[in-house]
Amino acid sequence: VELVESGGGLVQPGGSLRLSCAASGFIFSDHYMDWFRQAPGKGLEWVARIRNRNNGYTTEYAASAQGRFTISRDDSKSSVYLQMNSLKIEDTALYYCARDSKKYSHDYWGQGTLVTVSS
Amino acid sequence: DIQLTQSPSLLSASVGDRVTITCRASHDIKNYLVWYQQKLGKAPKLLIYFASTLQTGVPSRFSGSGSGTDFTLTISSLQPEDFAIYYCQQFDDYPLTFGGGTNVEIK
Numbered sequence: 001v002e003l004v005e006s007g008g009g010l011v012q013p014g015g016s017l018r019l020s021c022a023a024s025g026f027i028f029s030d031h032y033m034d035w036f037r038q039a040p041g042k043g044l045e046w047v048a049r050i051r052n053r054n055n056g057y058t059t060e061y062a063a064s065a066q067g068r069f070t071i072s073r074d075d076s077k078s079s080v081y082l083q084m085n086s087l088k089i090e091d092t093a094l095y096y097c098a099r100d101s102k103k104y105s106h107d108y109w110g111q112g113t114l115v116t117v118s119s
Numbered sequence: 120d121i122q123l124t125q126s127p128s129l130l131s132a133s134v135g136d137r138v139t140i141t142c143r144a145s146h147d148i149k150n151y152l153v154w155y156q157q158k159l160g161k162a163p164k165l166l167i168y169f170a171s172t173l174q175t176g177v178p179s180r181f182s183g184s185g186s187g188t189d190f191t192l193t194i195s196s197l198q199p200e201d202f203a204i205y206y207c208q209q210f211d212d213y214p215l216t217f218g219g220g221t222n223v224e225i226k
Contacts, residue, residue, distance in 0.1 A: 044206055046215040062214045104210040105153045105168035
């Protein structure tokens with residue numbers, strides 16, 4: 001199993017970024033997928049979830065992401081995405097994608113992609 | 120939102136010590152409690168789920184217990200590779216939330 005994030009970078013406040021997470025080594029379409037983040041020197045924060053096809057690709061968001069971020073997935077590409085709009089300085093963090101294990105936990109995580117929001 | 124309070128936030132211990140970390144939830148979360156280990160510059164690693172079930176490949180010196188609002192992670196004999204930050208996470212309700220972390224450092 002491997003998860004590889006990409007798309008991070010430096011963006012000005014108010015700007016947008018689209019993060020990608022490419023998965024391999026498992027049946028991607030079977031699993032819910034999540035995005036997490038970790039601000040420099042801080043703890044872990046859950047950002048968003050997308051369920052699988054059997055569960056209608058429904059989504060959940062943290063309050064900090066609701067209305068600004070959109071999680072999506074493309075099962076044909078084994079990829080999950082996070083579209084981030086109206087970025088704020090406090091969105092600066094290392095963003096991880098992770099696989100839901102189907103056992104109320106996340107068993108595989110990517111290495112993270114760094115998002116820096118600064119003027 | 121369900122708040123998770125971990126204690127202590129910093130734990131100084133020696134190799135071979137028995138170490139216990141606690142996680143208290145603001146609401147009953149049944150046994151939907153997960154423990155992760157995170158080393159500097161690395162992604163979190165799943166240790167325990169359903170409060171007490173050891174993830175495949177995790178050494179048996181790690182154990183978890185508890186239900187409802189009070190949970191513990193125990194390392195029976197601390198090894199050099201165990202010095203890291205440990206987080207609890209609840210899976211009972213959205214938003215999924217984490218404790219603030221416990222930094223286990225070398226004494």
